[in-house]
Amino acid sequence: MTAVLTACSGGTTPAPGGGGNVTGGDKPAVAAPAIKVSPAEGAQKVRPDKNVVVTAAGGALDEVTVQSQGQPVEGEFDATRTKWTSSKPLKPSTTYTVSAKATGAGGPAALTSEFTTLKPKRELQVIDITPGIKGETVGVGMPIMVTFNNDVTNKAAVEAALHVEAEKKATGAWRWISDRLVIYRTAKYWQAHQKVVFTADLAGVRGAGDMWGTKSFRQTIKIGAAQISKVDTRTHQMVVRVDGKVKQRMPISAGKGDTREYTTTSGVHLTMSKHNPEIMISPGKKEGDPGYYKEIVNHAVRISNSGEYVHSAPWSVGSQGRANVSHGCINAGPTQAKWYYDNFQRGDVVDIVGTDRELEWNNGWGFWQMSFAKWKKGSALEA
Template identity: 50%
Template sequence: MLCVAFLLICGCSPVTAAAPVTPPVVHISPALDSKRARPDRGLLVSTSGGTLSNVQAYQGGEPVPGTLDRSRTVWRSDWTLKPAAEYTVTATAAGPRGPATVTMGRFRTRPAERTFGIVSTAPLPGETVGTGMPIIIDFDTPVTDKAAVARALEIKAEQPVEGAWRWTSDTQAVYRTRRFWAPRQRVTVTAHLAGLRLPGGVYGAADSTFVFMVGREQTSMIDTRTHQMIVQRDGEVAQRMAISAGMATTREYTTTSGVHLTMDKGNPVRMVSPGRSKGEPGFYDLMIDHAVRISNTGEYVHAKDNVWAQGRANVSHGCINARPDQAAWFYATSLRGDPVTIIGTDRELEWDNGWGFWQLPWEKWIEDSGPEAADSAEDWVPQR
C-alpha cells in the first residue's frame, strides 16, 4: 500500500519547464558601420527588454556628453555630432534576470559641403569685463534658424544668473543677463555648432568655447543738471568728478540719457565733427586724451582742459568731459562693460545705440527672443 501511495503522489505532481531568458536588445542610431550618418540628428541609444547600465561614446578620444532618461531605456547625446568624424559607441543593457547585452561598434558622419561658424565674440577670450557686459557673437553666415542656434549656445557662470539671447541682426546674437553679473566670477561660453543644420544644408563646422572673467563692480552715475559724476566701486564711492556734458543746442550735441556701457577706449582718440566740412561753422578735428567710449553716436567720457565749465555748465558737443587727471584715472580703471548711467537730458539712449541693451526692460528684451533663447546659467538644461 505504501508503494502505491507513493506512485500516486508522483503521478499527480506538475512538471514545470524553465522559462527561456530573453536578453535585452540594444538599438543605436545612427546604425553602426554607417559611413554617411547625418550629424544633425545626434546619437540615440535605446534598449527594449531591459535598462541601460552604461553608455560610452567617443569622438577623437573625447567623450560625447549625453543624458539618460528617467526610465533608463533611452540615452541621447546632448548636442549634434561633428561632420566628417568617426564615433565609437559601447552600450550595456541589463535585463531583469539573466545575462546583459553589450553592443559596440563605430560609425562615421557625412562631411559638410557648406559650413557656418563664428567670426568674432565680445568679450574676447580671457578678457576681464564689467558687470554689465553683454555676450555678443557674430556669425559668418546669415542664421535662418535662430531658435536652433540659440539653443546651441551654452552659458555657464560660477554664480547663478538668468539671461536671454536676442538677435540684433541675421548674423549677430546678444546675450544679456536679467540683472548685472555678480562680480569676480568666471563665465564659460560654448557654442555647440558642430553638426547643427541650417536650411539649405549648411552645417556648423565645429564647436567653439571661450572663457571670460567678470571683474570688480564699478558703476558710474552722471547728472548733467548738477554737472557731477560719481564713480562707485564695490558699493563705495571711488571718485567724484566735476563734468561738462553736451550743450544741447541741437540733437546731435545733446548727451543721451540712460544706461550706457563702456565699450572701448583710446589715448588719444581723433574726434571729427559729423556732417561738417573744414571751414564750416561747428567743424572740429581734435585729438582727445583718455577717451572711454559709451555709445555708437560719438559719446565718450574723456579729458578736457576746460575746468571753468566742469561742474558749472554743459558746453561739449555731446561727450562727457572731466579734468585731465580725473579722466586719466577713469580711463585707467575702466573695463569694457562697466555701467555708466546718465540722467538729466531730453534725449534717450536707444537700446541699439552701441551697447545700450540695458535700456530695454527685461520683459521687452525677451519678448522677441522666444523661450528657446532664455536660460539659467546656474542649471543649464539643453533643449532639443
C-alpha cells in the same frame, strides 16, 4: 563593415524529424535578446542631429557605449533599460562605434557596429566673442556678444547650444540682433569680482540647411569691480562709485544742447573703448562749414556710437561744474579725466540724466535702455 552579434542559449535543439515539437521533459528554446542599433551598421552621411538609439527585445541592456576616437557620446536608458538614446548632437565627418550588451532569459547578447556622419557643405563657426581680449577685466554692465561666420536661420537650435555659467548666480537672456550676431544680457548688472564662462557647444548643431557646427568654443570672462558713474547734466557733476564707495566727484560740462546733435544722451551707457589721443571731427560737416570742428583730445573713453566720450578738456575747466558747453561729450579736468581713463574697464556703467534726448538701445552698447522683459523677447527660445 559587418555587425557582430553573439548570443548564448540554454534551450535544447529538437530531435531530427520531430517537426520542432517538444516531447517529454524538454523545454522550448529561449532566444537571447535581439539588439538593434540606429543608425544602421555601415550607414554613411548620417545627420549629426540624429539620435543614436539602441534597443533590446527579449532582455535588458546592460551597457551601451557610443564613441569616436575614445570620446564617448552621452545618453540615457529608459526606465526598463530596453532602450538607450543619445542626448547630444554628433560631430560631423566622424565615424562612430556602437557597442552594446544585453541579458535576457535566453542568455547574454552583444553587438558592435559603425556608422559615419555627413560632411557639411558649410561650417558654422564663432568668429568673435566680445569680451575676448586676453587678460581683460570688464565691468558689471558688460554684455556677451557672439558673432558667427555665416547667417544662422535655425536660431533656436544654435541658441540652445549657447551656455553662460556665472560663479555668482544671474538671470539673463540672449537676443538676436541679426542673423550673425546674438547678445547675452543679464536682468541686473553682474555681481562684481567673479568669473563667467561662456560655452558654444556647436559641434553637430545645424545652423542652416547645409551648415553645421564642427567644433565648440569657450571663453572665460572676468568681471571686476562695480564701477558705476552717475552724471547729472543739470548740476554738472559726475560721481564715480567703485563697489559702492565714492571714488571721484568730477565737475563736468555736458553737451550745450542748442541742437539735437550737441545734446548729450540720457540713459544707461557702457564704456566701450579708450583712446589717447582721439581726433574728433564734426559729423557730416567739412572744413569751412558752419559748426565744423576738428579737435585732438586726450584720455577719451567712448560711451556711445554717436560720438560721446568722457574725456579731458583743459580748455573748458572754467565751465566744468557750472555750464554745458560741449558738442555732446562729458568733459572733465585733465587730472580727473586721466584717473577715469586709467581706471576704465569695458562695460563700466555711465548713467546720465538731465537731458531730453534719450540714448537709443542700439546706440553703442546701450542695451540697458531696453527692459529685460522686452530684451528676452528677442530670444529664439523665449519667443
